[in-house]
Amino acid sequence: MHAQLAVKTIQDALRPAPPTCGQCPAYDLNLCRAASEAVWASPNGTPLKIQQAEHSAPARRTICREQDLHDTVPIICNGWAASIIMLSDGSRQILSFLLPGDIVSTALLFEPRPHCLLEAITDVRYRTFRRTELREILFSNPELLDRLSRSWIEEKARDDQLIVDLGRRTADERIARLILGLVERLTKREMVHGDPLEFEFPLRQHHIADATGLTPVHVSKVLSEFRRSGLIKISERSLTILDPIGFRRIANMR
Template identity: 35%
Template sequence: MAKHSETTFASTCVTCPHRETGFCGTLLESSSGDSKAGRQPGWQHFVTARADEQIVVRNQAYDDVFVLCTGWAFRYFQLSDGRRQILKFLLPGDLFSPIAIFEGTFHFSVKALTDAQVSGFARSEIGAKCLANPNVQSAIANSCIADNRDATELLTALGQLSAEQRIAYLLLHLMQRVATRNVIREQRYPFPLRQQHIADAVGLTSVHVSRVFSLFRDRRILTLSEGVLQVSNPPELERIGSLR
């Protein structure tokens, strides 16, 4: 990965469309009154990663807490035989994990799904701001709550739903998250996942995923082509994949 200094992308944070809704927006707002002299040197830096490039390695210690700025990434756990469970897809504004604020060793790996830019914040700086600023405390708490909710729902989907329902659930979950970050027209969603990514997220083979997508296409529910998910029948997709 290529690493850049704090000043290289200074304007990126100022103009970032996710600044107001993401954790990093609250963190940077708490720093707006800080003087340069009062900040820890190198408290924020940026890295860029190409698609399929490793960003974080499981069981390695890091001094930073990472936020995805642009692109898509995913966190995952890989078994010794090469099988992979994707734990969560990361979108712009997402923390890699809120738990990383409290411990330095990652218990999962993170890989770029597309070309991506990542911001790293010094953990010690976040800890100091958490003690001093209630807004940062609230942002951390909200991130932990959302992460736990997503993990609970995914576990339920993997344990109780059929293959068709699992995939529909995943698509609905991602559609909702994508829609908060993009203007969606005619139910067309940017969707750079390949079938293997979907398979690794819902515990199926890529062949099985292909069959389900063919079924969805034949039933005129949705199609996935060239990185775009076109949903033709949202109510039916909701009926299949909703946990509620």
């Protein structure tokens, strides 16, 4: 596999100015914003700004590999990404989809090795912070520590839910729950439009398959069935939930 890294800071500088953090849909819940705004006391007493760098990766590009060592922690600014574990026979399991404002994994604050592949789904902009600095800042400020602990808890809760979904639910339930989980997270970021619920949906069916432990073929069949039942509509990389009540019923069959 042709896994060229996508650190192209120089080219970025030549492109039209990227949106500022204030336009980030995750502005209010963003660790990145908090860290950027934070000022900390350096060892010699001078207040310092945290160092950061902005990067981008085109859709489908690998952002970092499982065995790479990094002294920086990435946070997604824009676009969708996925953290993925690959098996030797080529099958893949997506651990989580990363949306704007998400820290890739809170565990990265403590260890340099991500243990999973990070892949861009859409074009992605992301920011990296030096691990030691970021950790220092987050732990030295009670309000930031609180914010960190919430994202830690949320990360853990989503892992637990995924375990239950993969262990104990049918294909229909898994897929419906995946979509509703995304709706919830997108809603917090104000990336979902009103009634009926509609939002940008860049996932390919193979992404859904890799996230739900199914095959792309079966995902296709389930989604077709959802459409035939009038539950959802998918077109132009956009998803509409036509029957929220019926759809939630599928997701909560047990």
